[in-house]
Amino acid sequence: MNLFSEIRVAVIDALTAMQAEGKLPEGLDFKNVAVEPPRDALHGDMATNAAMVLAKPSKMKPRDIAEVLAAKLAEDARVEVAEVAGPGFLNLRLAPVLWQGVVKAALDGGQNFGRSTMGESKKVNVEYVSANPTGPLHVGHTRGAVFGDALASLLDFVGFDVTREYYINDGGGQVDVLARSVYLRYLEAHGQEVAFPDGTYPGDYLIETGKALKEKVGTAYIDQPEDVWLQDVRLFxxxxxxELIRADLKALGVVMDKFYSEKSLYGTGRIEAAIAELDNKGLIYEGVLEPPKGKKPEDWEPREQTLFKSTEHGDDVDRPVKKSDGAWTYFAPDIAYHYDKVDRGFDMLIDVFGADHGGYVKRMKAAVSALSDGKVPLDIKLTQLVKLFKNGEPFKMSKRAGTFVTLRDVVDQVGPDVTRFVMLTRKNDAPLDFDFDKVLEQSKDNPVFYVQYAHARVCSVIRNAESAGITADDATLAAADLSKLDHAAEIAVARKLAEWPRLVEIAGRTNEPHRIAFYLYELAGELHALYYKGNEDTSLRFVQEGDADTSQAKIALARAVAVVISAGLGILGVTPAQEMR
Structure with missing residues (x-):
């Protein structure tokens, strides 16, 4: 049940009737006509921009359109008041029965309330985390993991067929560095004194890996040249x-559908096939790039390379895919990987990158556009940095990792639920401050606590009702006489509930799961406000002593809030609290 969509249909029907009566010209496009919550709740329940967007194409004054439209909508039993405001905005007040119907719809729908078919079962690939397999995930990966996982759940909720994917960057030189670092830990496991040269990984997390290698091969690699052991140790x-990364993701509640190895692209002809596909489209040539803008690097010299005409698909400059020595650039296997995604039949691709990959966006979009003939859109979401604080001071580095704070450091401090929710309290491309003390604080200023407390409060209300002998299962509550919900404070809660189906579609259309967290905080606020009003006005209390029928209606409203909070937290990957401790 999307009440905003229903009223929009009513607006479109009224506009169509106006055309039939000659009060609007034929041939108008209604696609930009919207019905949404007004900026100020005092102005009404919903507002439409119909007159404003139709004024120019109809060559009429917006207020003239709005006044005729208001009269038409006033004939609809669902609309109590249709009021023209300003130059031609139209504010609507709806009959209470509609808001009461939202409560019933939420209880009947349960966790499926607000689900949408907007995605039409289109196949979408969401690639996220994709960290180099050189150590445990750090806090930056944590934000990308949470964002990507919540986005995947959101897209599933609005009707897409979603694949969660991790691209293992195991084809580059950094994995050779990992192998050399593990080899040093292997020697250490045999009692040798070792030093870690610059560029290796000195973190303690490799100690156990070195011991495991010793258990597997014994002394076989001691005093052996690198060409004897490098490839084997690299794979090991x-x-x-x-295995460590999978365990980190599991601790955060993230489970991937597919892990895709970059190394599998080498020596299999897949990179060559992708570049050949671009070549067949006339997009590969031999050429020399201009020097980088700004100060020219001292070691720069013009070299002929194999280039991709990415500028023909929206990039700023063409990009090299093969170096002058014949080796592939880093970009080439990424092109091949995305070509594989296109070949697997995905209708839409989403990549979640760290903020340091901003320069990669246009070239990757150009490659996918070229490979799919513009048929498969690629949306790249960048996640900004996370700053960690504890006791008001920057959080210290992790000894285990050597140089950075790990995902496990964060999860061990506050738990996966708090970690996930807080990571979604800002838009993905905005910086995020994560204060270990504040995220555990029990106050309105802590959105995690505020939302969880609202759900736990409803659970407590239901337990108390059942203890008083009031039946409070969802089926009974949905069948209650909801016309008893007629107070302005109760209608305000129902109005916020009605926004849920619209909100998830907007969030799914824009690939912005943070909208869910923001909405849940607002919904929790409405529930808490109603609860506290009951302290002053006993008629607003959820349990009305000696009046089971009225109690069930009021509890139905609270339970509907819990249903939506539970569904929203489910999208975010957070377990709703049954009680607060």
Whole structure:
């Protein structure tokens, strides 16, 4: 049940009737006509921009359109008041029965209330985390993991067929560095004194990997040249790091559908096939790039390279795919990987990158546009940095990792639910401050606590009702006489509930799961406000002593809030609290 969509249909029907009566010209496009919550709740329940967007194409004054439209809508039993405001905005007040119907719809729908078919079962690939397999995930990866996972759940909620994917960057030189670092820990496990040169990974997390390598091969690699052990240790170390990464993701509640190895692209002809596809489209040539803008690097010199005409698909400059020595650039396997995604039949691709990958956005979009002939859109979401604080001071580095704060450091401090919710309290491309003390604070200023407390409060109300002998299962509550919900404070809660189906579609259309967290905080605020009003006005209390019928209606409203909070937290990957401790 999307009440905003229903009223929009009523507005479109009224506009169509106005055309039939000659009060509006034929041939108008109604696609930009919207019905949404007014900026100020005092102005009404909903507002439409119909007169404003139709004024120019109809060559009429917006207020003239709005006044005729208001009269038409006033004939609809669902509309109590249709009032023209300003130059031509139209504010609507709806009959209370509609808001009461939202409560019933939420209880009948349960966790499916607000689900949408907007996605039409289109296949979407969401690639996120995709960290180099060289160590445990750090706090930056944590934000990307939470954002990507919540986005995948959101898209599933609005009707897409979603695949969660992790791209293992195991094809580059950083994995050789990992292998050398593990080899040093292997020697250490044999009692040798070792030093970690610059560029290796000195973190304690490799100690156990070195011991495991010792258990597997014994002394076989001691005093052996690198060409004897490098490839074997590389594979062994990568597997060990991916096991560590999977465990980190599991601790955060993230489970991938697919892990895709970059290394699988090499020596299999897949990179060559992707570049050949671009070549067949006339987009590959031999050329020399201009020097970088600004101060020219001292070691720069013009070299002929194999280039991709990415500028023909929206990039700023063409991009090299093969170096002058014949080796592939880092971009080439990424092109091949995305070509594989296109070949797998995805209708839409989403990549979640860290903020340091901003320069990669246009070239990757250009590649996908070229490979799919513009048929498969690629949306790249950048997640900004996270600053960690504790006791008002920057959080210290992790000894275990050596140089950074790990995902486990964060989860061990506050738990996965708090971690996930807080990571979604800002838009993905906005910086985020994560204060370990504030995220555990029990106050309105802590959105995690505020939302969880609202759900726990409803659970407590239901327990108290049942203790008083009032039946409070969802089916009974949905069948209650909801016309008893007629106080302005109760209608305000129902109005906020009605926004849920519209909100999830907007969030799904824009790929912005943070909108869910913001909405849940606002919904929790309405529930808490109603609860506290009951302290002053006993008629607003959820349990009315000696009046089971009225109690069930009021509890139905509270339970509907809990249903939506539970569904929203489910999208965010957070477990709703049954009680607060």
């Amino acid at each position: 170390a990568t597997d060990a790091m991916m």
